Amino acid sequence: MTAVEEQEKRPEEKGGEAPEKARETSGGLGGMVFHAMRMMMGTLVSRVLGLVREMLTAALFGATRQLDAFFVAYTLANLSRQLLAEGALSAAFVPVFSRTLSSDGRDSAKKLADEAMTILIFGCSCVVAVGVIFAPALVDIMAPGFAAEERGLAISLTRMMFPFLMLVSIGALAMGVLNSLGSFFIPAVAPAVSNLVYILFLLSTRRSLSVWNLAVAVLLGGLFHMLLQVYWCGRLKFALRPKMPGRGDPRLRNMMALFLPYAAGLSLNQLNPVISRMLGSFLKGGSISVLTYADRVLQLPLGLFVIAISQAVLPMLSRQDPDKTAEFRDFIRDAMRFNLFVILPVAAGLCIIASEMVHILFFRGAFTEWAWRATSTALSLYALGLPGMASSTVIMRAIYARRMPRAAVAITGVTVAVNLCASVVLMRGFAYAGLAAASAVAFTSASIFAAWKLSRNINEKLGIFELKWLWRVLLPLAAMSAALLAFKCLLPYPAASRLALRALWLAAAITGSAALYGLSTLALRCPEWRWIGDALKGRR
Numbered sequence: 001m002t003a004v005e006e007q008e009k010r011p012e013e014k015g016g017e018a019p020e021k022a023r024e025t026s027g028g029l030g031g032m033v034f035h036a037m038r039m040m041m042g043t044l045v046s047r048v049l050g051l052v053r054e055m056l057t058a059a060l061f062g063a064t065r066q067l068d069a070f071f072v073a074y075t076l077a078n079l080s081r082q083l084l085a086e087g088a089l090s091a092a093f094v095p096v097f098s099r100t101l102s103s104d105g106r107d108s109a110k111k112l113a114d115e116a117m118t119i120l121i122f123g124c125s126c127v128v129a130v131g132v133i134f135a136p137a138l139v140d141i142m143a144p145g146f147a148a149e150e151r152g153l154a155i156s157l158t159r160m161m162f163p164f165l166m167l168v169s170i171g172a173l174a175m176g177v178l179n180s181l182g183s184f185f186i187p188a189v190a191p192a193v194s195n196l197v198y199i200l201f202l203l204s205t206r207r208s209l210s211v212w213n214l215a216v217a218v219l220l221g222g223l224f225h226m227l228l229q230v231y232w233c234g235r236l237k238f239a240l241r242p243k244m245p246g247r248g249d250p251r252l253r254n255m256m257a258l259f260l261p262y263a264a265g266l267s268l269n270q271l272n273p274v275i276s277r278m279l280g281s282f283l284k285g286g287s288i289s290v291l292t293y294a295d296r297v298l299q300l301p302l303g304l305f306v307i308a309i310s311q312a313v314l315p316m317l318s319r320q321d322p323d324k325t326a327e328f329r330d331f332i333r334d335a336m337r338f339n340l341f342v343i344l345p346v347a348a349g350l351c352i353i354a355s356e357m358v359h360i361l362f363f364r365g366a367f368t369e370w371a372w373r374a375t376s377t378a379l380s381l382y383a384l385g386l387p388g389m390a391s392s393t394v395i396m397r398a399i400y401a402r403r404m405p406r407a408a409v410a411i412t413g414v415t416v417a418v419n420l421c422a423s424v425v426l427m428r429g430f431a432y433a434g435l436a437a438a439s440a441v442a443f444t445s446a447s448i449f450a451a452w453k454l455s456r457n458i459n460e461k462l463g464i465f466e467l468k469w470l471w472r473v474l475l476p477l478a479a480m481s482a483a484l485l486a487f488k489c490l491l492p493y494p495a496a497s498r499l500a501l502r503a504l505w506l507a508a509a510i511t512g513s514a515a516l517y518g519l520s521t522l523a524l525r526c527p528e529w530r531w532i533g534d535a536l537k538g539r540r
Contacts, residue, residue: 046192047300053195054296055361056202060209062366063286063293063374069150070211071292072143072281073157074218075273076131077164093176095401096255101180106238112251113177114243119256120173121242124166131162142274143288145281153211160215167222174229177238186232191303193228194221272419272442276435279423287432290371293362294378294436301346302389305339325458332398332454334531336391336464341473341528343390345517348481350383353509356493360502378436385440391447395454407453415446469527476520484513 061067093116101109131138135158139151146154175187198217205213233240245252280288350357355376363372392411399407419442426434455462487509494501522529 045189046195047303049192049195049199050296050299050303051361053198054293055364056199057214058293058362058367058371059365060202060206061211061214062368063289063371064366065150065285066153066211068143068281068285068288069146069154070157070214071288072139072146072154072277073161073215075277076135076138076142076158077161077218078168092255092400093173094180095403096251097176098180100251108251109180110238111243112249112255113173113238114241115245115249115252116255117170117173117240118242118245120169121166124169128162128165131165132159135159135162142277143281144278145283157211157215160212161218164219164222167219167226171222171226171229174226174233174240177233177240178229178236181236181238183232183236187229190225190228194225197221197224272416272439275416275420275423276439279427279435280432283427283431286371286374290374291378291432291435293358293371293375294382297357297361297375297379298350298382298386301343301350301386305342305346305390325460328398328402329458329460329462332395333462333464334527336394336462337469338528338531339390339394340387340464341521341526343386344473344477345480345514347383347386348477349484349510349513350386351380352481352484352488353506354380354383356502356506356509359493359495360499360506374432377433381433381436381440383440384437385443388440388444388447392443392450395447395450398454399450399457402454402457404453404457407450407457411446411450411453414449415442418442418445472521472524472526476517476524479520480513480517483516484509487512 057067097109097112100112135155136151139146139154139158143151143154171190175190178184178187198221201217201220202209202213230240276291277288280291355373358376358379359372362375363369392415396408396411399411419438422438422441423435426438428434430437451462451464491505493505
């Protein structure tokens with residue numbers, strides 16, 4: 001057992017308060033950064049293995065219409081990950097569960113979790129049955145441009161993988177429990193186990209390889225992802241067991257009252273990948289695949305920083321006094337600044353070295369030069385939307401904590417509407433690149449709208465982009481970008497050289513630019529470094 005895991009478990013063994021409760025003494029942004037850093041530790045392993053997974057898939061399958069069919073089926077089966085694991089379940093369950101744990105104790109919180117699990121299993125069973133029955137209609141909506149053979153393959157794969165919904169949903173409930181108990185490392189590392197199982201299965205069956213192997217690998221990965229988190233709940237003496245819901249339980253009614261509108265809004269948000277796949281099915285074969293590969297690379301910084309910070313923010317926001325709007329404003333403003341402080345250099349770096357990164361990750365085996373160039377273009381355009389994704393994700397956590405379901409639906413509606421309009425307009429002249437650019441425009445628009453909605457609710461200006469803070473971040477960002485571009489010009493990427501030399505070039509580019517940005521912001525005394533210092537002191 002690691003030191004982090006021992007620290008998570010020890011308070012429970014002593015019968016004391018939940019770790020999350022004890023952590024509150026560290027207070028404010030230091031506590032949020034502490035939890036985010038713990039999630040980053042586990043997420044780093046997961047995202048790196050996720051890239052290895054995509055590298056293996058790219059080498060074995062390239063970018064083909066057959067793989068397009070798999071990605072369409074996987075998207076349909078995987079919609080619940082955003083809807084439940086990172087969406088409505090966290091938004092509705094975590095605030096109610098955290099308050100119950102703090103005010104009524106572990107027994108009441110345990111009862112709520114068990115009842116929620118029963119409702120979740122029943123609901124997922126119904127959705128899985130509907131998905132299997134109506135798979136042909138779902139594929140027709142997702143990929144209307146598919147020919148008959150590709151359509152038939154996508155339908156069969158969809159039916160095979162739809163039970164993945166049940167696995168990730170139960171895992172999502174366990175993740176909400178663990179986060180509320182102060183355990184952030186295990187939920188962050190669980191996807192790493194899923195990716196490892198996927199990789200090992202493909203390697204063990206590579207002699208009889210087909211697209212069906214991918215479907216089995218996805219299901220096995222989801223199973224182990226769920227089992228690890230459910231097992232760790234048991235280790236924290238919080239074993240999850242389905243229990244018949246009580247009709248008069250006000251906490252359960254409160255959770256369901258929040259869940260339904262959030263689920264409706266986030267279901268609307270799932271139209272974004274549907275739009276991309278649907279319009280991509282009319283483009284050149286492999287277009288869906290290159291967009292998916294680019295998105296997989298984007299998931300590394302997105303999961304490592306954005307999701308980690310937002311997951312750490314929600315339980316802390318949920319326990320704040322809703323009447324103290326100034327304190328709430330200060331917390332969300334500082335959380336947003338920390339998020340942008342981290343993600344802005346990542347977005348700039350990805351835009352500049354997208355081609356080199358895609359080359360070293362994917363350019364081998366069946367992955368052609370066209371796929372390399374196309375994936376690089378899509379990645380650089382997706383990266384432009386990273387700050388918007390980061391901002392909207394954190395603000396949405398604040399909206400969940402403030403119990404604003406209508407606002408959540410409205411923000412999601414803006415994202416989908418902008419994405420659809422921009423996709424239709426841009427794909428005509430730029431094909432798959434237009435679809436990637438439309439995503440960046442949509443999330444940037446959504447973050448601006450979300451900030452406006454939250455500001456109106458608390459009757460306070462968020463004041464995120466204060467000039468004093470802005471120049472301390474933008475000046476080092478400009479210096480880092482200029483240095484990285486100069487490095488590319490003076491010492492071009494050795495595309496024809498051995499892997500070791502190419503990896504050394506990429507490592508030098510990343511570490512050098514990160515060091516320049518870090519030292520510059522440190523010299524300018526950015527307050528984010530103080531929060532990081534507070535978090536490290538709390539860790540020790």
